[in-house]
Amino acid sequence: MPELHSATQAPTPLQLNARDLEQELAWFSRVLDARIKSYFAQEESPKEIDLTPPDLGSSESPYASFARHYQLSFPERTAIILALTPHIRPRLLDIFFIKNKNFDRKFTEFGGIFGGPDGDFTPTGETLAFILAGDDLTIRFGLQGLFDGEHFFARHNILRLTPSGDEPAMKAPLRLSDETLSYFTTGEPRRPDFGANFPARFIETQLSWDDLVLQNGTRKQIEEIKTWVEHGQTLMEDWDMARKLRPGYRSLFYGPPGTGKTMTACLLGKSTGRDVYKVDLSLIVSKYIGETEKNLGKVFDQAQNKGWILFFDEADALFGKRSETKDSHDRYANQEVSFLLQRIETFDGIAILASNRRENLDDAFARRFESIIYFPIPRPEERLRLWQQGFSKQSQLDQALDLEKISHEHTLAGGSIMNVIRYASLEALKNERTMIASEDVLQGIRREYAKEGKSG
Incomplete structure (x- = not known):
């Protein structure tokens, strides 16, 4: 078997996590063993349960960095490793399969859920309470604070009790989020999958700011968002402005389709090291009627405190001018909008909403933004830049192709220009040539006009 890494090669985050988690598992095994022995020996105050966790102060593993960042208490660290154990060392929990011989059933105090194809043991809140509290009600009651909505476990989407019905909360499975589980194992947080439970999709771009052609006024306003990213935390914390200002930053991008709104959001994320998630509100409203609040609430819950940029495309689909309330459906829709407005206003990341037309948006809603940025159709000189830098370096342009003339005669957005170039x-590749024919460009322009119901 080949070596995982040589003496001169630095260990990967995955390998660092594996090393530290071996120590954590050995510690957790001692804690669990001490509790089992103490409980069945009926000792009143089991001192051995207060075992000191491994010292990971000098470790560079993602897991150790997490433990230091949150300054995990003994109960918090125990909860984390208990939830992690079924994924990385499930046999440590086999002790919970022993039966209560007096009643020929499992021990109720162990908690846990038995199921799955192998009949595995999934720890619950009761399992954690047994390990840490035994029969001590004071400690047990205190543990419930770990699962309060204001605890960082919940606020940062790290660890939750996940009830499936009306059972008591502590009887629900104890689960790490997919993102946290991935971070503790591979060293890389897993991005949530797009779907009904998370109606937002991660978006990115391979392009740079040099590829984005915008008017100077628009670009200057975008710089204001970058300034917030760079100095917002200092403003809120060091300058003590958190008491006076709303958290986060909200911006409205408006203008015709294809003028760079989505690309700008992606570039803001790329240049500041933040993930960007696109929420298509028109899709959400049509696909999840009546569940908009619940599904988009999940997006905010996961994005909260992670520094994400949330990009709401076609915002007027949900935040447009409100119609008069005529029936219960209208009232419910307005309630959903009010909920989302509240979440956007308290979101501590960056929320960007995009609309083709500003006048489609409710005036009261528009006043809630820190900035409103117009993305106009590019002017002739900007269209020329788009044409000139859009074609592949592997191609040559037909001598008859006058890009300057085309830029002046055809008013196209950047997205439409790129459609023509595509x-x-x-057409050139299909005909086994590298030359971009003038007629193909003109035909592409006619196709773009046809989409808009114009002639050209």
């Missing part, structure tokens, strides 16, 4: 380039 069409003309594919």
